Amino acid sequence: MVRSTFSLVIAAFAGTAAAQGGSGIRGKLTDAKTGEPLLVCPISVISGGNTFVETNLEGFYELPLPPGTYDVRFWCDQYEGVDVKGMRVAEGFVARDLALKPVEGAFTEEVVVIGTVDTKSESGLLLQRKLANTVQDSIGSEQISRSPDSNAGDAVKRVTSATVVGRNVFLRGLGGRYAATTVNGVSLPSTDPDGHQAPLDLFPNSLLSTLTVQKTFSAEMGGAFAGGVLGIETNSYPATLQTRLRLSLGANSESTFRSRRTYSGGSLDFLGIDDGSRSLPSSVPSDRPLTTRDAQAEQVSESFSNTWSSRTSSGLPNGSLSFSVGNTHSWGxxxxxxxxxxxxxxxxxxxxxxxxxxxxxxxxxxxxxxxxxxxxxxxxxxxxxxxxxxxxxxxxxxxxxxxxxxxxxxxxxxxxxxxxxxxxxxxxxxxxxxxxxxxxxxxxxxxxxxxxxxxxxxxxxxxxxxxxxxxxxxxxxxxxxxxxxxxxxxxxxxxxxxxxxxxxxxxxxxxxxxxxxxxxxxxxxxxxxxxxxxFDARRFSFLFVGEDPEMLGLPAEEMFSGDNIGPSFLAxxxxxxxxxxxxxxxxxxxxxxxxxxxxxxxxxxxxxxxxxxxxxxxxxxxxxxxxxxxxxxxxxxxxxxxxxxxxxxxxxxxxxxxxxxxxxxxxxxxxxxxxxxxxxxxxxxxxxxxxxxxxxxxxxxxxxxxxxxxxxxxxxxxxxxxxxxxxxxxxxxxxxxxxxxxxxxxxxxxxxxxxxxxxxxxxxxxxxxxxxxxxxxxxxxxxxxxxxxxxxxxxxxxxxxxxxxxxxxxxxxxxxxxxxxxxxxxxxxxxxxxxxxxxxxxxxxxxxxxxxxxxSQRLSEDLRLKLTGTNLLNQSSNFQQIGTDVFRYQPGVTAVAQVEWSPF
Missing domain, CATH: 2.40.170.20 (TonB-dependent receptor, beta-barrel domain)
Structure with a gap:
């Protein structure tokens, strides 16, 4: 069968509308030989109207029709179609289940889905996996919602043979050049000047539909393949009007309200945006390298901000806010x-x-x-x-x-x-x-x-x-x-x-x-x-050019103060x-x-x-x-x-x-x-x-x-x-x-x-x-x-x-x-x-x-509370050489409370 996601959306939309009242035909299509549900099969009115829907992932359909008499065609690729003539529809829905016979000689177990079927549900993902041409494993938004994972990097480690090292995914023990990442089928470049992969933490879970690891190669895929390809599919539009607001608040045992290192930054740091206070000073020569012999060396050296030292402050609670709205409008x-x-x-x-x-x-x-x-x-x-x-x-x-x-x-x-x-x-x-x-x-x-x-x-x-x-x-x-x-x-x-x-x-x-x-x-x-x-980079060193070595013992902000730039230090x-x-x-x-x-x-x-x-x-x-x-x-x-x-x-x-x-x-x-x-x-x-x-x-x-x-x-x-x-x-x-x-x-x-x-x-x-x-x-x-x-x-x-x-x-x-x-x-x-x-x-x-x-607890029809705890064993990360610790730290235990409001 060859059909698109949009047709599935229309079918779902029509089914939802019908469930709220009205009249029409509803039922289920199955394989007459195996009893398996037939998905994405068209049911169309061939006389009396031009309405068209398709079966969903479980084989069910709902075809809303006003009262009247209709000729309806039930059909599936590689199955014998059935035309039912003179179907009478009055008030309410007429039940009509059909078992279609496979076409003689056709391969009855095969369903080829060319469009991207809605696979957010676990059952939908398993169906896709069963029908796929390649070896693959997937995790969808339904499964992700059951975990405390906040982005694609956290979620993908739940997939068989997938681990995450830093920001990069390792598939079947292979990372770097051997593990590719695609978004909607397109390979993305890395944000690391020397790296291979697009960092997974750039993809928050609220934007994700599915994560699929392709483990065998096919000709349609990019040829840079070894450990596998992590395919990220982004969220698509819902069948009916849907709005969603999520607010979360969390704490970590190692950071929240604990002393931590920080420094004086810019006014927009809370948004993750530099306000320009860290920009390269405009006085720095743009056509030549800066040297201590430059006539403007002292002026340029003084133009750099004089923040070198860290300070301590208390860590704040973690938080997030997300909002989404979507809908599908269809016409007859x-x-x-x-x-x-x-x-x-x-x-x-x-x-x-x-x-x-x-x-x-x-x-x-x-x-x-x-x-x-x-x-x-x-x-x-x-x-x-x-x-x-x-x-x-x-x-x-x-x-x-x-x-x-x-x-x-x-x-x-x-x-x-x-x-x-x-x-x-x-x-x-x-x-x-x-x-x-x-x-x-x-x-x-x-x-x-x-x-x-x-x-x-x-x-x-x-x-x-x-x-x-x-x-x-x-x-x-x-x-x-x-x-x-x-x-x-x-x-x-x-x-x-x-x-x-x-x-x-x-x-x-x-x-x-x-x-x-x-x-x-x-x-x-x-x-x-x-x-x-x-890629462009510039680096500058503040050199001691003075004669008093006692200057080298001063705190950094005093040592590189305006009074000492020039006589004692130059960039x-x-x-x-x-x-x-x-x-x-x-x-x-x-x-x-x-x-x-x-x-x-x-x-x-x-x-x-x-x-x-x-x-x-x-x-x-x-x-x-x-x-x-x-x-x-x-x-x-x-x-x-x-x-x-x-x-x-x-x-x-x-x-x-x-x-x-x-x-x-x-x-x-x-x-x-x-x-x-x-x-x-x-x-x-x-x-x-x-x-x-x-x-x-x-x-x-x-x-x-x-x-x-x-x-x-x-x-x-x-x-x-x-x-x-x-x-x-x-x-x-x-x-x-x-x-x-x-x-x-x-x-x-x-x-x-x-x-x-x-x-x-x-x-x-x-x-x-x-x-x-x-x-x-x-x-x-x-x-x-x-x-x-x-x-x-x-x-x-x-x-x-x-x-x-x-x-x-x-x-x-x-x-x-x-x-x-x-x-x-x-x-x-x-x-x-x-x-x-x-x-x-x-x-x-x-x-x-x-x-x-x-x-996760439903508080009302449109309100849900989600509580998560991670690393509950309070494990430490430990690196060793021949059994001797070389680096050890505590990530801590994290607890998060999230409220989700969906008024529509």
Whole structure:
């Protein structure tokens, strides 16, 4: 069956209206052979009117009609249609259930949904999973609402084999270049100058419809595929008028009303917007680097704000506010218009107080080198808005437009205090940082059906996105205390101001055509996606130019006061040559796939995709001294075959298998033939123009069983073989500087188990209880070979890969009182967070056991209360080297109360 979401919306809208009174026909369509419900099947009046509706995800329909006599057609793709003539409708609704017979020789288990079916419900997601051509796992807004998760990064870890490290998702133990993220089918750029993924915390849950992890490749997907693709689908318009207001208030045991580090910022910081007080002063030369010999050096030095030190304050409660409104309007001639508009604001304080140390190695023993205490305080602010609208011209043609805006800001202050073995002195270091990330995504989509029984379907989309990341005026300060004398240390990252901005504009489009060719269902298409990126950074150090060393012992604000700027201190440009670059990237692709059923219960989907990938980068800052600017220009053409097979063992069980040969490509800076400075990790990184794209063999096998529409059992396994995997290797034993190279090879092998079941199977008393669990066991190995330079291990697990990941959840629902209670458990196995070098062992992040609870209570027809608690075991995050702690902190227990008001 080939139908769009809009038709489902119209059916739901009509059904709701009918339920409130009136007359017409209602019933259910089922498969005469299996009894399975038939979804998205058209029921149309062929005489006496022109009304048209479709069955919903459970096979039910409601066709509102005024009293009269009608001829009605019931039809489904690959089923024998039924015309019922002379149906008489009086007051009220006439019940009419029909069981349609499959067309002789047709594959009766297959339902191909070309449009995006409304899969917010768990049953809808499982139905989509059952009918899909690829191995996939999903979580929808219905399941997300039962958890305390606040954004896509929190929610996706509930999916089998998915973990989150920092802001990035790891799929089947693979992250970075091996785990792609798409929004409505379009890949988005990262807001990290050196990163691979679009940060998931830019997508608050109030804007999400579904999160789907595609685990096997098909020709319609982008070719950069290894661990999988996380597909984010945004909310669509509701069937009837709906407004929703959510207000939440929360507290964290480590931050709320507790002392935390902060500093004096701008007047708009509460909105996550810099008011300009952190901007680069206008007096700074824009055509040349600033030097202490510059005639305006003193004036420019005084123009920088004189805020260097942190202060303490009490953390405030966390809060959020969101609002949404949507509706669908339909007309009798088949036209319809739907829309959804939503907005979100959230703010939270965070405290991370950690004990940390670094080591040197003596024989096989770790000897403490630097021991320190880290006090980190941050305020995180999120602003988001979404507008989604669609227009159905008639039952065969519809278009929709989406605009998404999201901004995320972290305003932080950090103080480190301890002993430095390198300096043989006590030290205290301060960093003040304001980091803002912004995303604007816009998309126009259309679906058009032609021919008898809509045999030909044309789908197209065009998109434009803007991504920005800004770090205005990051300040670093370092003091050493030797024999009780505390002095400012003039060194790299001390007395330094850092300003950076990244802008990435991407655009493109795609078109596909699905049509039958005899017994084969063909799908052909093409796409183009281009991205233009600009990164600029400038850094300035305040140098001691005076003669009185006592000045170095003053507090920072006094030391860099107007009286001392000039005679004792001057700012000088320390921008690196590679602090500025322009990058261009394009992917032109074409694909063809064919779906055929050589046996009654067997589906084969074979396809091929070809991508032409171009990457150009030019680097060189006009504010830096040194070597000439460098550039790189690479073009590759990659063919990618795929084969997926689905065998329906029974009406409720599938056996799936898949194979593909895909690619993983290096990023801009990884192929640049020069050294650059990683401003986030404070280390030098060397690019390698000789890097090759990695090629990956992917193989999957899965058995899945769907006892009911909301229950599932599955067992699956996967194997991946990497050719020329790109690895980050350590090239400096002193600073930990790194570079990139193609390793000899790598493998990943995994087992995935999942189950969801209602305990009503055991006893009717337990019917309100549902439980679910998933477990992933993953083994990976990368061989760096003899050219591994100073890395400690020639062979090790992939960085960030957990050997096991487990999720367990239990939900109690009492419909009569509107009560729902959910308990969730998540744990991951220890994983490498930092690769060891110069005989130092790898640093492992230890397992983290997380228990969360959500209680939802309906207070009235339009008011609901939701209470959540996270990390109830109060687990600590711990990083170790050979069983010795190197970094440990308490995330704390968080409790949130949320009120949701839906007057319509």
């Amino acid at each position: 001639d088949g036209r319809a218009f739907g829309y959804l508009a939503s907005a979100l604001y959230s703010r939270s304080d965070a405290v991370t107080n950690a004990d940390a140390q670094t080591f040197r190695i003596n024989d096989q023993d770790l000897i403490p080198k630097d021991l320190y205490r880290s006090e980190f305080g941050a305020t995180n602010t999120n602003l988001g808005a979404l507008f989604n609208a669609g227009y159905q011209l008639d039952s065969l043609n519809d278009v929709s437009v989406l605009s998404l805006v999201s901004s995320s800001t972290e305003d932080s202050a950090q103080v480190l205090r301890g002993f430095s073995d390198t300096d043989n002195a006590e030290f205290d270091a301060t960093r003040l940082k304001f980091s803002q990330r912004f995303l604007n995504f816009n998309q126009l989509r259309g679906t058009h059906r032609f021919g008898a029984e809509d045999a030909l379907t044309l789908r197209w989309q065009a998109n434009v996105s803007v991504t920005q990341a800004k770090e205005p005026d990051t300040r670093d300060l370092l003091y050493l205390d030797t024999n009780g004398v505390r002095r400012f240390r003039q060194a790299a990252n001390s007395g330094e101001r850092f300003f950076s901005s990244l802008g990435d504009t991407s655009g493109g489009g795609s078109v596909s055509l699905r049509f039958p060719l005899g017994a084969v269902e063909m799908n052909v298409g093409a796409s183009a996606q281009m991205s233009q990126r600009r 000088e440009e320390r921008t690196f040559l590679t602090d500025s670059y322009d990058g261009f990237q394009s992917i032109y692709a074409g694909f063809i796939s064919a779906e055929v059923s050589p046996l009654e219960r067997l589906r084969l989907i074979a396809g091929a995709r070809v991508e032409a990938f171009t990457q150009r980068l030019e680097s060189g800052s006009s504010f830096a001294q040194g070597q000439a600017p460098a550039s790189t220009d690479n073009t590759t053409v990659n063919p990618m075959p795929s084969l997926n097979a689905v065998y329906a063992l029974t009406d409720k069980a599938n056996l799936r298998a898949g194979y593909s040969f895909t690619v993983a490509r290096p990023q801009f800076r990884e192929v640049a033939p020069f050294l650059y400075y990683d401003a986030i990790r404070r280390r030098s990184v060397s690019g390698n123009p000789e890097l090759l794209s990695s090629r990956i063999h992917n193989a999957d096998l899965r058995w899945e069983f769907f006892p009911t529409e909301s229950e599932l059992f599955s067992v699956g396994g996967f194997f991946k073989r990497f050719i020329d995997p790109i690895e980050q290797v350590v090239v400096s034993s002193i600073q930990g500087d790194v570079g990139y190279r193609n390793a000899e090879g790598a493998t990943a092998l995994g087992l995935e188990l999942e189950g969801r079941v209602s305990l009503g199977r055991l006893s009717p008393v337990l019917s309100p209880l549902r439980v679910g669990a998933n477990l992933s066991l993953i083994h990976s190995r990368v061989s760096l070979g003899q050219g591994q330079q100073i890395s400690t291990s020639e062979s090790r697990p992939l960085q960030g890969q957990s050997p096991y990941v487990a999720n367990v959840n239990a939900t109690y629902t009492r419909e009569s009182s509107g009560t729902e209670v959910t308990v969730l458990y998540n744990v991951f196995g220890k994983r490498i967070s930092e690769v060891g070098f110069n005989r130092l062992p790898d640093t492992y992040e230890q397992p983290f056991h997380r228990v969360d609870v959500t209680v």
